[in-house]
Amino acid sequence: MSSILRHLRINLFFPLTKNVIGRIVRAEIPAEARPDSILIAQFLDDDIDYSGYSGVLLESGIGPINHSMMVPSAFGIIESSHALTDGDVIAIQPSGMVRVLYRRESSHNDLFVTGRCNSRCIMCSQPPTESDDLDLLPDNLRTIELADKSTSTLGITGGEPTLLKEDLLNLIAHCNRHLPHTQLHLLTNGRLMQNEAYVKKLAAIALPNVTAAIPLYSDIDYEHDYIVQARNGFEQTVHGILNLARYKIPIELRIVIHKLNYLRLPQLVEFIYRNLTFTCHVALMALEPIGLAAGNMSILWVDPFDYRAQLREATRFLAARGLNVSIYNHQLCTVTEDVRSFCRQSISDWKVAYLPYCERCFYRSSCGGFFESAISRYHSTHIMPI
Amino acid sequence: MRGLLPVDAFRNAFPYRFLPFQFMRWSDKEYLLTNIVGESCFLQASDFTSFVQKTLSDSSCAYKELKSKHFLLDSDSKLPIELLATKYRTKKAFMEGFTRLHLFILTLRCDHSCHYCAASSVPANQSGYDMDRETAKRAVDLMLCCPSNSLKVEFQGGEPFLNFDTMSFICEYSEDRAAREKQLEYVVCTNLASLDKEKLDYLKQHSIFVSTSFDGPRFIHDENRRYCGGSSYDITVDKIKTVMTELGRDRISALMTASTLSIQHPQEIVDEYVKIGFESIFLRSIRPYGRSQVRESQYSVPEYLEFYHTALAYIIELNRHGIHIVEGFAQVLLGKILTPFATGFVDLQSPTGSGISFVAYNYDGNVYASDEARMLAKIGDETFRMGNVYSDSYSYIFGGSAIRALVDNSCVEVLPGCSECAFQVYCGADPIHNYTTHDDIVGHRPTSDFCQQNKGIIRLLLEYLHSGDEFTRHLFLSWVSPYNTGVGS
Numbered sequence: 001m002s003s004i005l006r007h008l009r010i011n012l013f014f015p016l017t018k019n020v021i022g023r024i025v026r027a028e029i030p031a032e033a034r035p036d037s038i039l040i041a042q043f044l045d046d047d048i049d050y051s052g053y054s055g056v057l058l059e060s061g062i063g064p065i066n067h068s069m070m071v072p073s074a075f076g077i078i079e080s081s082h083a084l085t086d087g088d089v090i091a092i093q094p095s096g097m098v099r100v101l102y103r104r105e106s107s108h109n110d111l112f113v114t115g116r117c118n119s120r121c122i123m124c125s126q127p128p129t130e131s132d133d134l135d136l137l138p139d140n141l142r143t144i145e146l147a148d149k150s151t152s153t154l155g156i157t158g159g160e161p162t163l164l165k166e167d168l169l170n171l172i173a174h175c176n177r178h179l180p181h182t183q184l185h186l187l188t189n190g191r192l193m194q195n196e197a198y199v200k201k202l203a204a205i206a207l208p209n210v211t212a213a214i215p216l217y218s219d220i221d222y223e224h225d226y227i228v229q230a231r232n233g234f235e236q237t238v239h240g241i242l243n244l245a246r247y248k249i250p251i252e253l254r255i256v257i258h259k260l261n262y263l264r265l266p267q268l269v270e271f272i273y274r275n276l277t278f279t280c281h282v283a284l285m286a287l288e289p290i291g292l293a294a295g296n297m298s299i300l301w302v303d304p305f306d307y308r309a310q311l312r313e314a315t316r317f318l319a320a321r322g323l324n325v326s327i328y329n330h331q332l333c334t335v336t337e338d339v340r341s342f343c344r345q346s347i348s349d350w351k352v353a354y355l356p357y358c359e360r361c362f363y364r365s366s367c368g369g370f371f372e373s374a375i376s377r378y379h380s381t382h383i384m385p386i
Numbered sequence: 387m388r389g390l391l392p393v394d395a396f397r398n399a400f401p402y403r404f405l406p407f408q409f410m411r412w413s414d415k416e417y418l419l420t421n422i423v424g425e426s427c428f429l430q431a432s433d434f435t436s437f438v439q440k441t442l443s444d445s446s447c448a449y450k451e452l453k454s455k456h457f458l459l460d461s462d463s464k465l466p467i468e469l470l471a472t473k474y475r476t477k478k479a480f481m482e483g484f485t486r487l488h489l490f491i492l493t494l495r496c497d498h499s500c501h502y503c504a505a506s507s508v509p510a511n512q513s514g515y516d517m518d519r520e521t522a523k524r525a526v527d528l529m530l531c532c533p534s535n536s537l538k539v540e541f542q543g544g545e546p547f548l549n550f551d552t553m554s555f556i557c558e559y560s561e562d563r564a565a566r567e568k569q570l571e572y573v574v575c576t577n578l579a580s581l582d583k584e585k586l587d588y589l590k591q592h593s594i595f596v597s598t599s600f601d602g603p604r605f606i607h608d609e610n611r612r613y614c615g616g617s618s619y620d621i622t623v624d625k626i627k628t629v630m631t632e633l634g635r636d637r638i639s640a641l642m643t644a645s646t647l648s649i650q651h652p653q654e655i656v657d658e659y660v661k662i663g664f665e666s667i668f669l670r671s672i673r674p675y676g677r678s679q680v681r682e683s684q685y686s687v688p689e690y691l692e693f694y695h696t697a698l699a700y701i702i703e704l705n706r707h708g709i710h711i712v713e714g715f716a717q718v719l720l721g722k723i724l725t726p727f728a729t730g731f732v733d734l735q736s737p738t739g740s741g742i743s744f745v746a747y748n749y750d751g752n753v754y755a756s757d758e759a760r761m762l763a764k765i766g767d768e769t770f771r772m773g774n775v776y777s778d779s780y781s782y783i784f785g786g787s788a789i790r791a792l793v794d795n796s797c798v799e800v801l802p803g804c805s806e807c808a809f810q811v812y813c814g815a816d817p818i819h820n821y822t823t824h825d826d827i828v829g830h831r832p833t834s835d836f837c838q839q840n841k842g843i844i845r846l847l848l849e850y851l852h853s854g855d856e857f858t859r860h861l862f863l864s865w866v867s868p869y870n871t872g873v874g875s
């Protein structure tokens with residue numbers, strides 16, 4: 001997800017009417033590449049030609065301005081630019097806020113394509129909005145054009161991306177054109193994938209770059225529907241999954257574990273093995289206690305230590321059947337030793353945190369850690385150095 | 387922001403209906419239920435009674451298990467039926483591509499004379515019992531008419547190495563003709579006695595898999611398998627080791643056939659397999675064909691089951707102590723019980739594998755639905771002769787009356803005694819066996835040794851899965867993992 005960096009404010013010299021998007025550079029570049037770039041310089045230098053950049057940001061103060069100098073309209077002072085790396089893509093907003101759309105060094109880049117959603121999951125970490133998000137599309141298309149060609153993976157997330165209908169297909173086609181070697185991870189609830197004609201169109205442009213990552217929370221239809229707060233959600237999602245499989249689009253299933261579904265976790269993975277055998281990867285995930293989840297913690301929270309038996313059984317079952325399985329968002333000390341090798345460092349680099357006594361843990365460097373949002377209130381009472 | 391809708395807002399208001407299932411009383415306290423796609427479920431007797439009376443509470447664990455595994459339907463959604471249909475197609479996928487396994491009886495001559503021999507072999511020095519090149523060529527031509535893109539050629543006898551000329555001709559001719567259109571796999575079923583350097587090089591060159599017979603310790607193997615050139619045990623063990631070294635451990639497997647002597651020594655037999663370096667053993671009882679039919683009931687089914695039970699328990703213990711060895715028949719059945727997939731095991735299918743999954747070309751050009759059908763013909767009964775490579779077309783042989791009668795009478799879903807059996811989906815039909823033992827292609831389950839034996843072994847495996855320890859359950863899972871190869875044909 002793109003993030004707004006609060007401490008990254010720009011004092012703009014001239015008012016902007018719309019977002020200015022560009023790729024960060026710190027050294028002068030040839031004229032033809034300048035329209036894509038935002039130059040960060042230490043100070044204004046009379047001998048340098050600033051024309052043609054989409055933006056110029058100065059790190060230290062500014063001396064007297066020579067009015068004959070050609071500068072772009074996005075021109076200002078940036079207070080602390082160390083958070084930005086060459087190759088990052090940012091949007092400078094008219095308010096002076098900076099939104100980081102893409103980080104070259106990160107493996108967790110996402111295109112946030114809409115805030116709207118047709119479900120209302122009890123444990124949603126990104127509460128849906130009602131806005132029509134019309135401004136997101138051009139920014140995302142521009143990000144795709146400016147992202148590094150060697151980007152290995154890129155997420156497409158929301159909200160529910162399929163609500164964009166044809167625009168989502170255009171966006172994926174745009175990725176194919178500009179980032180032909182990038183694997184796209186489409187996070188969707190799959191409900192609209194029950195429309196076979198849509199999946200057919202998707203498949204025509206999606207292969208081989210797109211994996212659909214779809215949440216499934218129970219093998220019992222009404223329990224899943226309750227969790228996603230959508231009637232017929234289970235039926236639509238499973239139909240969607242079958243359609244995607246029919247058109248050979250790789251599928252990852254994501255199971256967020258909480259009090260409402262942990263008891264049937266072994267039965268859920270057996271259901272997946274028997275009915276959705278073609279699944280490429282199953283991710284067993286701990287809850288992120290922000291967004292809607294934060295307000296529903298009284299019905300959601302269960303100490304991961306208390307479901308370690310179900311997590312172990314489900315993980316070993318899938319592994320023995322040759323299905324790829326990963327455990328996300330769990331700390332190594334909360335899972336049984338024989339499934340620790342399935343734990344991944346899945347929490348994005350900018351929202352991971354550790355507890356003080358984690359520093360004494362031998363496995364601190366290979367542990368996925370905590371959500372920053374969880375660390376103060378919701379974490380297992382069985383955290384201990386191992 | 388709206389509040390949460392309660393869980394009841396999402397429940398189905400429909401009373402439940404049954405989806406197809408079989409059941410049996412498992413014990414005083416429990417019932418076993420199975421369905422057409424191989425999923426199973428143990429229910430407490432009281433839950434079972436409520437379930438069939440349609441009074442089972444939809445919030446009970448039993449209800450959720452039955453719903454999740456598609457034993458009941460409680461909405462107007464088409465999804466459960468669609469999922470069941472997909473699973474059913476997957477289970478029956480062994481029929482895709484039609485006949486895949488082709489047995490070539492290269493000769494009836496053999497240098498062994500095993501007392502349980504089912505292949506009606508003749509002494510090695512006799513003439514007139516070899517398949518010639520012209521017959522082989524016609525058989526290969528027929529085989530290549532089969533629609534499947536991957537075919538398996540199995541050389542049998544007698545001892546196929548005694549007609550090595552035709553064997554190599556078939557390899558080269560079929561490789562040449564199939565080039566690029568079909569994938570061919572080759573297996574030779576041999577006692578290995580006449581394997582020499584030249585043949586070994588040939589096996590290596592043409593990637594031919596070796597399937598051999600090995601009955602265990604010397605005192606059993608040499609008693610069961612008489613060899614004209616000395617101790618069969620010595621030469622077999624020596625050649626098995628040669629094949630393992632030269633072709634690789636994964637290029638040879640062995641079958642043991644249990645004689646009256648064998649069934650008294652299950653552990654010694656397993657130990658012998660481990661000692662030689664096998665990671666798999668296939669336990670097999672004597673079948674009432676060929677010479678083995680002559681001796682009246684060698685041992686009863688309960689005696690064989692006791693042998694099997696002891697051997698399997700011992701194999702599990704060995705694994706517990708870190709010795710990796712798989713029992714092949716259990717592996718086949720576990721694949722049916724624990725996975726949604728079809729198995730490639732042609733002897734336990736519905737409809738029967740005879741004819742539609744495999745076919746046997748006799749040395750003289752006659753085509754039979756199975757090896758057993760060939761044995762029947764030998765004593766004058768040609769009921770299951772599908773045709774002849776010289777006089778009949780592909781469509782006559784593979785679409786004629788012999789194969790139609792077999793398919794018509796071998797679907798366990800409708801056979802008396804099978805149609806209501808809770809083990810139906812894990813089992814299969816053997817109409818030719820019925821015909822041989824009961825003079826009736828449909829057969830009679832209450833007196834069928836085939837039925838009694840399979841039920842005994844299936845029950846044993848389900849027992850382990852249901853009440854066994856965690857180690858055994860995981861061991862069984864590992865036997866059907868896609869990483870564990872070696873399911874025999």
